[in-house]
Amino acid sequence: MVFLLVLLRLYHVIVKSCYEAAKKLHSHSFNFIDLSSKQLHQPSTFPSILNCDLKGRDSQTLVCDIHDVLLRNHSFFPYFMLVAFEGGSILRAFLLLCSCPMLCFLSYEHKLKVMIFITFCGLKIKDMEMIARVVLPKFYMENLNLKAYEVLASVGCRVFFTCVPRVMVEGFLKEYLNGDDVVATELHTVGCYFTGLISKHGLVDKDNALMDYFGYRRPDLGIGSSCVNDHHFISHCKEAYVVSNEICPSSIMPKEKYPKPLIFHDGRLAFFPTPSSTLYMFMWLPFSIPLSIYRLFLGTIVYYKWGLALVAYSGITINIKGYSITNPKKISITNKGVLYVCTHRTLLDPVFLSMSLRKPLTTVTYSLSKVSEIMSPIKTMSLTRDREQDRETMQRLLSEGDLVVCPEGTTCREPYLLRFSSLFAELADEIVPVAMNVNVSMFYGTTASGLKCLDSFLFLMNPWPSYNIEVLEKVPKELTCAGGKSPFEVANYIQRELGDALGFECTNITRRDKYMMLAGNEGVVQKKK
Secondary structure, three states: OHHHHHHHHHHHHHHHHHHHHHHHHHHHOHHHOOOOOOOOEOOOOOOEHHHOOOOOOOOOEEEEOHHHHHEOOOOOHHHHHHHHHHHHOHHHHHHHHHOHHHHOOOOHHHHHHHHHHHHHOOOEHHHHHHHHHHOHHHHHHHOEEHHHHHHHHHOOEEEEEEEEEHHHHHHHHHHOOOOOEEEEEOEEEEOOEEEEEEOOOOOOOHHHHHHHHHOOOOOOEEEEOOEHHHHHHHOOOOEEEEOOOOOOHHHEOOHHHOOOOOOOOOOOEOOOOOHHHHHHHHHHHHHHHHHHHHHHHHHHHOHHHHHHHHHHHOOOEEEEEEOOOOOHHHOOOOOOOOEEEEOOOOOOHHHHHHHHHOOOOEEEEOOOOHHHHHHOOOEEEEOOOOHHHHHHHHHHHHHHOOEEEOOOOOOOOOOEEOOOOOHHHHOOOOEEEEEEEEEOOOEOOOOOOOOHHHHHHHHOOOOOOEEEEEEOOOOOHHHOHHHOOOHHHHHHHHHHHHHHHHOOEEOOOOHHHHHHHHOOOOOOOOOOO
């Protein structure tokens, strides 16, 4: 065991050194390159958007671009990278990254055409539609310019003109920003695939497009950037303002001011894939794959006796607190097992709870892949969604020992709790709520539309993932079904307690709602007959 610890420590030092080197490269490398920014910036004769009066604009029409205006990040490369990685493949993403040196020497129009070709050539239309619906909105929202959005929200009609492909921006502009119309570049398709070429109309010329759209009428308000072309564009408006190129704290959009709550999103990348960040990811991959395999090995082979210490040595941070951690034997006063009710962040929630409590636990779950079931270091049982059959299964498991349940039924990445199923409240009087949260920097370990068998593997590929576990006090008997409360009252009470502990917002959204939004199905795996 000492020899194993020495080897682990040596590998940890090597990985940390490479990680720090990649971070330095990430900080100093491509940051000076704006791969898709427009050329010929000049001092503007138009007033700053900070001087725009927001009152009395309900009946006015606003025109603007999403690029360089609504988004604080002035490069559109990261959004093409998201489409290439999430909708295409890691090879397509790598090819797009390799094109960066060439892009630096091209004009804005040619940069855009090259990125469009690499990103979209051979891409399925349905895959792009999925990315536009469940991946891109998160990154658009996080990069919204607060000042530009406040002006946008003050008007009654919003028309967007952009050179960016329509399929990348239209859904977000209409669904989240209530856009009335979008004039954007159209892409050529053959059957159900993109060819990577632009339609015969070419890239949108915003000046001509605005004149064609409004004719002799002049829009009431226009917002542009410091680019010369944008100056011509907004000069056709009755009133015009420019957005500064400088990113300042006052332009950052806080989550509480989002146009609509961002509860669900999909995709594997947990970071904004700028050229330098993407390069850092590809540099990390040769180390992350064996590291993830090693972490899985720790969990499946030696997790119970030495797991917590070895996992910590491998770079995973586990923060544990709660009244039962120091003396878990005090929890149960009967021979029946304790029911641990957890918030659900990844498939590994019960595993890390078992490690933290240093005792074997059993868990139940829905739609678990065979790979995850085989690799699980703790006893795992699948539920059927037949209420009576699931009740019998959970009662039997509780009679055999402690049981972990995640009553949300599915994971949620954002600070929200989904509606709790009340079934667990009918089964036990000794209920211990457990507030769990995770932090990742590179890959999400959950998915609704991807391969679920890779969830745990990708979570463990993160350089320094962390698990925060807080075991709350046991639910008082008078607040359980044995004390006269209904199962729904118990479930709602525990949801509020866990929400308060984590600082999360409680919702009535269900597992079905999540899968209908992200994957277009109810999230039920059909059993083979």
